[in-house]
Amino acid sequence: MKRLVWLAILAGGGLFVLASQQPDFIDTITSSQRLKMAITDFRATGDAQNLMSVFNQTLWADVESAGLFSMASKSFYPAQAPQQPADFHSPPPPPTGRPKRGQPPPPTTGNGLWMRDWSGPPVETTYLTFGYGAAQNGVFLARGFLFDMRRGTPTEAQVIAKNYVGSVDEAGARKAAHEFACDIITQFGGTCIAGSHIYYSHQATELGSREIWVMDADGSNQRQFTHFNSPPPGSNFTAVSPDGSRIAFTSYAKGQPAIFVFSVDPVRDLRFYNQRASMTAGPSFTPDGKQIVYTSSAPEECCRIFIADLNGMGFRPISPSAALDVEPKVNPKTGNQIVFVSGRSGHPQLYTMNMDGAGVERITDGTGEAVNPAWHPNGKTLAFAWTRGYATGKFNVFLMDVVTRKYIQLTHDEGRNENPVWAPDGVHLAFMSTRGGTKQIYSMLADGTQPQRLTSQGYNSNPAWGK
Amino acid sequence: MFEKRSIPAISVAVLLALVAASCGPKKNLPIPPPLPPAAAQPDSAAAAAAKPAAPVIAQFTAEPTSILIGQSSTLRWQVTGDASGVALDQTIGTVQNTGSRRVFPSKSTTYTLTATGAGGTTTASATVNVSEAPAPPAPTTMTRPAGEASFEQRVAANLQDVYFDYDQSDIRGDGPEVLNQNAASLKAVLTDFPNAVIMVEGHCDERGSAEYNLALGDRRAGAAKDFLVKLGVPADRIHTISYGKERPQCTDSDDACWQKNRRVHFSPGQ
Numbered sequence: 115m116k117r118l119v120w121l122a123i124l125a126g127g128g129l130f131v132l133a134s135q136q137p138d139f140i141d142t143i144t145s146s147q148r149l150k151m152a153i154t155d156f157r158a159t160g161d162a163q164n165l166m167s168v169f170n171q172t173l174w175a176d177v178e179s180a181g182l183f184s185m186a187s188k189s190f191y192p193a194q195a196p197q198q199p200a201d202f203h204s205p206p207p208p209p210t211g212r213p214k215r216g217q218p219p220p221p222t223t224g225n226g227l228w229m230r231d232w233s234g235p236p237v238e239t240t241y242l243t244f245g246y247g248a249a250q251n252g253v254f255l256a257r258g259f260l261f262d263m264r265r266g267t268p269t270e271a272q273v274i275a276k277n278y279v280g281s282v283d284e285a286g287a288r289k290a291a292h293e294f295a296c297d298i299i300t301q302f303g304g305t306c307i308a309g310s311h312i313y314y315s316h317q318a319t320e321l322g323s324r325e326i327w328v329m330d331a332d333g334s335n336q337r338q339f340t341h342f343n344s345p346p347p348g349s350n351f352t353a354v355s356p357d358g359s360r361i362a363f364t365s366y367a368k369g370q371p372a373i374f375v376f377s378v379d380p381v382r383d384l385r386f387y388n389q390r391a392s393m394t395a396g397p398s399f400t401p402d403g404k405q406i407v408y409t410s411s412a413p414e415e416c417c418r419i420f421i422a423d424l425n426g427m428g429f430r431p432i433s434p435s436a437a438l439d440v441e442p443k444v445n446p447k448t449g450n451q452i453v454f455v456s457g458r459s460g461h462p463q464l465y466t467m468n469m470d471g472a473g474v475e476r477i478t479d480g481t482g483e484a485v486n487p488a489w490h491p492n493g494k495t496l497a498f499a500w501t502r503g504y505a506t507g508k509f510n511v512f513l514m515d516v517v518t519r520k521y522i523q524l525t526h527d528e529g530r531n532e533n534p535v536w537a538p539d540g541v542h543l544a545f546m547s548t549r550g551g552t553k554q555i556y557s558m559l560a561d562g563t564q565p566q567r568l569t570s571q572g573y574n575s576n577p578a579w580g581k
Numbered sequence: 582m583f584e585k586r587s588i589p590a591i592s593v594a595v596l597l598a599l600v601a602a603s604c605g606p607k608k609n610l611p612i613p614p615p616l617p618p619a620a621a622q623p624d625s626a627a628a629a630a631a632k633p634a635a636p637v638i639a640q641f642t643a644e645p646t647s648i649l650i651g652q653s654s655t656l657r658w659q660v661t662g663d664a665s666g667v668a669l670d671q672t673i674g675t676v677q678n679t680g681s682r683r684v685f686p687s688k689s690t691t692y693t694l695t696a697t698g699a700g701g702t703t704t705a706s707a708t709v710n711v712s713e714a715p716a717p718p719a720p721t722t723m724t725r726p727a728g729e730a731s732f733e734q735r736v737a738a739n740l741q742d743v744y745f746d747y748d749q750s751d752i753r754g755d756g757p758e759v760l761n762q763n764a765a766s767l768k769a770v771l772t773d774f775p776n777a778v779i780m781v782e783g784h785c786d787e788r789g790s791a792e793y794n795l796a797l798g799d800r801r802a803g804a805a806k807d808f809l810v811k812l813g814v815p816a817d818r819i820h821t822i823s824y825g826k827e828r829p830q831c832t833d834s835d836d837a838c839w840q841k842n843r844r845v846h847f848s849p850g851q
Contacts, residue, residue: 347827370822392821393799396792416799440796461748462793485790507788
């Protein structure tokens with residue numbers, strides 16, 4: 115299958131997408147060659163031994179999912195792997211003179227301990243990640259090395275040589291692997307998402323009450339965040355503040371759908387004041403983290419976009435009149451533009467407007483239903499869910515450049531695909547898909563590749579990705 | 582509380598009187614069993630000297646004497662004198678001379694204790710009155726005549742769902758007839774229950790997005806409310822709420838089910 119898009123990461127972390135059949139999709143076009151990477155399986159003795167599979171899986175997944183590398187196939191790896199720089203040998207000098215009869219021919223491989231065993235065929239990697247683990251004085255320790263194999267000697271090749279520590283359990287092994295992967299990713303200008311959190315809505319049963327849950331970026335460490343135990347529908351539609359310290363969401367916990375704002379650490383209800391209305395919902399934070407935009411049926415008809423302080427006070431409408439306006443998201447780069455969904459001209463479409471409600475423009479073409487807009491950190495690219503080209507209700511994830519309105523489709527009719535949100539690195543998306551039979555959270559790269567299922571228990575939707 | 586008497590006949594009579602008194606002033610008390618024979622003969626003293634005395638039931642009570650269905654009462658008894666057997670009705674059977682037993686009667690029951698000895702048989706009875714659990718208080722502060730349907734029952738019986746087209750919140754062609762009937766029913770029921778409010782719930786089918794459907798459901802509920810208010814139903818007695826697509830009537834992915842879910846439903850408010 116022909117790859118339509120490539121990703122390119124610039125030093126600033128911005129995302130640029132190139133569509134080969136739509137060369138003018140985004141003005142600034144940059145393509146990148148993915149760097150070839152090999153990662154050996156780290157080994158250990160003693161207490162660290164049974165933690166190494168978690169460490170190796172985490173390290174590999176983090177580096178692979180960064181979208182920066184082309185991973186060398188493990189089946190081509192030599193029989194042995196270096197564990198530290200000193201393990202590398204130089205090949206013996208070529209024999210001088212005529213080989214004597216009965217003498218074995220000189221070796222052609224170092225079985226993995228010559229640098230050219232990795233840089234040459236069949237592995238042909240540019241970079242090699244290797245090392246080993248140990249449990250020492252009650253601490254899990256991984257010694258991690260990154261080599262640029264194009265350079266001649268181990269001394270010249272060394273890019274990273276560092277110790278990573280954690281507790282002597284799976285969490286500690288995962289932490290050490292995440293930190294090592296972060297060092298590797300940032301070495302190549304990427305932004306590390308290990309340590310970021312994905313909030314989402316979890317239901318134990320299909321029509322059960324939702325609670326807000328949170329997990330790590332790779333789907334590990336899933337845990338319940340709210341404990342309302344209220345009857346269905348419960349709580350949903352989470353947004354994370356720019357600094358990651360607060361979340362806002364919608365809940366039926368007190369009867370009518372209303373907004374709640376919680377601090378994350380410690381978990382505490384910050385008591386958002388809701389206007390008297392049949393519904394107040396769909397909150398998101400302004401880029402400075404000081405205000406919340408949301409939709410409300412106040413004062414009497416559904417629905418206008420409002421803006422208010424973090425405690426709900428000082429609220430004022432932005433939409434001049436009630437018009438089925440929902441899902442407001444303020445441009446994270448400029449702070450002076452809101453994208454939102456409105457049913458004002460028929461089925462829901464994406465619109466933009468200024469912070470004063472003026473300058474309303476529809477940015478999707480009126481076909482299908484376009485919902486769930488999410489700004490890329492660059493303030494130019496939107497991810498959203500659209501039924502364009504499919505039956506009603508068959509959403510797929512799309513990207514659109516807000517200025518040129520060019521778009522590309524990232525998912526292709528594998529069940530419903532909704533709720534796309536950007537990772538802080540601007541390279542990954544999390545979204546909800548029913549492709550596996552039930553609503554679950556997936557992540558993928560912004561070109562639609564490397565989809566990865568993050569949840570599997572119960573029913574999960576509406577991710578919000580924060581620091 | 583009982584004093585011992587030397588004359589068994591008197592003690593039996595007193596006992597029976599006390600047992601009857603302890604049962605309270607209930608009008609539906611069963612008729613007490615007949616007194617044992619040969620109790621009040623003038624020459625009984627001589628006869629008693631000649632043959633052994635009948636056993637004496639010194640105590641037979643039920644505590645409490647009135648219970649709700651499902652609760653228990655405790656029977657206590659004490660038989661003195663020469664008793665060869667003591668039985669508590671046929672269903673419970675032989676018991677010790679002195680004892681107690683918890684009983685769980687499902688309807689009002691009179692328990693009979695029979696003490697048998699060489700001198701004769703003595704019986705006593707105790708009644709446990711069982712009443713049905715009381716109904717919960719009416720949902721409103723208003724009292725209403727017994728036998729009438731509750732607010733919840735009338736809402737469920739008289740208010741029909743109103744259906745909508747996809748992604749529409751306008752009252753469509755079949756809506757006014759239903760809403761006219763609902764308005765008439767509502768006016769009556771809200772008059773009978775002056776403190777009650779009605780909740781108008783807006784619902785959507787599963788196809789649209791959850792966020793948008795929340796707003797669409799709110800609009801549907803609002804449209805139904807506006808229609809009812811125009812027909813004279815007081816606005817302050819109607820609350821609206823949107824459940825979006827979160828509380829579907831059915832979960833099939835077909836046209837019939839989607840139509841069932843695109844509705845406004847009426848439920849008792851709070």
